[in-house]
Amino acid sequence: MINAIVNKVAMERYRDFLSATDEVMLALIECDQHIKRLDRKKSQSSWVACTAQELRSFQKKAMDQISELRKVAKNHEAELISREWRL
Template sequence: MVQVKPINRRALRRYGEFWRALQMVGNALAEAERVAAKATDNQPIRGQTAHWAAATLDEMKSATKKAKNSLHIMSAAAKKWEAELVSREWRR
């Protein structure tokens, strides 16, 4: 009979926290996409001088797309290594 190693509760909890953090980042990126979709004008308000530059619409879309791709890669790796991550102790 094959014995299954007991799941390390601490490692399982930490993996759950990690997975929730990935979901929160995904939600923030979705919100950033919504904001970028609504953005149409990067000009300063009349009468005000801009002392800083805001990202252009294309820059916001590009940054969001890159971040989403990175998040997708990280999420896929987390799922691939889930069994390993929950069975081992996480180091700080």
């Protein structure tokens, strides 16, 4: 009985984790609109923190890291659920 409850909680945590990574990916994809807008403005102010190219590079790197995190989580899915995240 306790194992069923523990597994249920662990499965919910795992689903929440995957859901959170999906939300981060969606947010990173939405950044495209803002980067394009920045590119069109061509820096009307006197200074720019990052260029559009740098932002695209940061976006790609973050998306790659999230994808890698999901791959690792998928590889350890059964272990994460069975051990209740005590890794």
